[in-house]
Amino acid sequence: MDQEKVNILLVDDQPAKLLAYEVILKDLGENLVIASSGREALEVLLKTEIAVILVDVCMPELDGFELAAMIREHPRFQKTAMIFISAIQVSDIDRLRGYEMGAVDYVPVPVVPEVLRAKIKVFAELYRKTRELERLNHELEDRVRARTAELEASTAKLRESEQRRSMAIAAGKMGSWDWDWISGDWMWDEGQYRIFGVSPDDFEVTPASVQALLHPDDVDQLRKAIAEFNKGTRAYETEFRILRPDGEVRWCVGTAAATTDESGRVVRVSGVTVDITERKRAEERQNLLAREVDHRAKNALALAQSIVRLTRADEVKAYVNAVEGRINALARVHTILSLSSWQGAELSRLIDEELAPYSLGDQIKLAGPEVQLLPATAQTLALALHELFTNSAKYGALSTRSGRLAIDWQVDEELLTLSWEESGGPLVKTPKSRGFGTRSLLASIESQLGGQARFDWRAEGLLCRLEVPLTRKTATAAPGKFDTAGSAELQRASG
Template identity: 55%
Template structure:
């Protein structure tokens, strides 16, 4: 009996040992499996974090009840913070959101319901250093059994680079549209301002001026609008008059690359001088010659046009249209001046063109300003014109006068218009883009004085400064009827302010 008891005890001990070994084996296996699973989960989380970081993304959660935040490294990187999420309150995170976008985010959260718990929005954040970043935010809400919001979680994608690319593309598109409209307005001004003794003469004059603009446009396009070589510009403009041996035209001067506005101005001025010489001056006979020389001193370019050997000429009794274009365009586009000296055998003309803003000529009232001011008493409204394109300014002034009003200007920039802006005015027409500056300071002066004005621009309305979007806009090229209707809107506002 005792042997049997010991035998059973031994057998059970062996069984217990076997069970223990089996349990240990299973524990080891389960532990290894758990470690492998944990490692895989960790790797997965690391891969997710790397993917989010590579995509400039971050994930986050908010416990609505406790106000406790949690987020990953990607979100911390977007916020540009090394503070722990637990250190942030709801108010702290709200301060990170751009003030103009906070109301939209509040509305987004308020619109979440148990049946519609996912939302997305684009919003800006402001980093501690003041840098603004654009973010695309996708949020999902969790609701408790009683329908109360309990948790919000989501992902944030930094889309700043995409937004900047879009802004550059939009800016480029607006600039292309602006340049195209401005070019059309310049051509329209040429058509309107050109006079001719016959249809044929008028057609030739318009074609010649448009061809001069097209020529300089080709030169600028070849140089990607970085500038035009002055020697080449002059040489190609005068090539048709050089004669079979090229001896009728002599050009020479220092090497110089002109920025686009000055190149266009000089091209148009040379065209007018050459056309006049071909009609009445040294290029109207077989013996006459033209020399064009230029030099730069103290930041000022002086181009001298000299005719010789032509028929006897007399100074004109009044300025012709060509000389008006030269004077107005050189003054308006460059801040320079044109000087005419009529010699017996041809014209001696100097174009004085500052190459630097500090070298600009003293401002002088142009002929259009003096003539319109002299007749102001017989006009209806005194309307200031601020336009940096000389031809557009001249054409607009002519239209305003045809409509029975007085023109103050046209002025090419804010500096020369400053005195007039403080003077007696009834209304104003402002080009938005004035080359290196914008007309908004003038608009603010007029708005503060209660003087009505309209914008005349090649830009679309949504490109205007937000402060002035309620003011009327005329898009270039402008039509006479559209300008007339716009000016009519001045009268009620003037009566109201009176």
């Protein structure tokens, strides 16, 4: 007798991919239903019984996550198997989100035909068996009223088994167990052995052996559960850790329910164990990320506050331009660091970003190796370079077409030395007072990074040397003709 075909819904906004899925799955002999959008898929679901939904995560208007959430809200589709297909790198957080929305599996692109067919076949068979079981249950319920209590108990066990199966589909990594309270016998399914990292071939399930696999700090949870059932509690749930034989620690949540006899005495305890390690790790990463974002936001706000508070100008427009320029420099380096996941930034990239607003042609020459800067060093140097470029563009070599600027840098024993040499610009005089640019440059280079900022006020153009340790150690600069007593009085510092 031919088995009844089931309907498999394929959802993707790209016809070529839908055609590819049809070709891959046609050998299964099932009914393939096509939907080119999330809304079309919802219309199909309301009219047709669907066994498995294969849905693309990235779709316009209504993506896979949103579609899954809408499907799960309908009572008819709370147990429908959904498999996500993603052509992008899926993070742990994305996977957790998918599972929370009801996905039972992920299939990456490019799709391996044999793997996709195997996954679809499993859930199609599961759907078929479920429907057969539901029909048998209906027939059995028509007769159960006339049967004995023993037959009623068998029916209850069958329903419990179905509930455990449904929970396993929804929750993912899960195991179930039964404990005969009278005889002390245990029954574990395959998932339970897998979670605890043991094999049914060489592991005997006893209270003592189970306790040995619990984290020492969580052993009391087992004792407490036994005591609660002895007091009459019928259900118990708790989180606990297990220590696998290979030393790996896993987080689990356990739920147990007691079965009693006519006198109310506990005769059996059944339960499920769900491995929530990935969720716990995701929560830890999320908390760490939140703290890191908070820390960086506070640092950025502190820098912005210093810029606003210390900037001086004779006119409002000049003040606004100075503040905006410094904050934009801070924003640019934050963008560079974000693109590297805050691992660091290339010095040449920082210089290029500061050069971008100017059309200087061949007025500037750059020379130096690739240097990777720590995030804190990159932020500080970005602001220092901004001050140098701004002042040079206003008053120095970059304020005239005849002016020239040479920037070169080198690294020797974790000490970065950057030289800034201007020529061909207006006549230079030694400054008499310090503006914000000077003060911020000194404070950032010398105080924050443990380096030195030294200036030579030559008539033909400013010569500046910045010495910055690439580690947190304080740099020791060699003596020279640079003015360290006046320590960087930028003659042309903006207000």
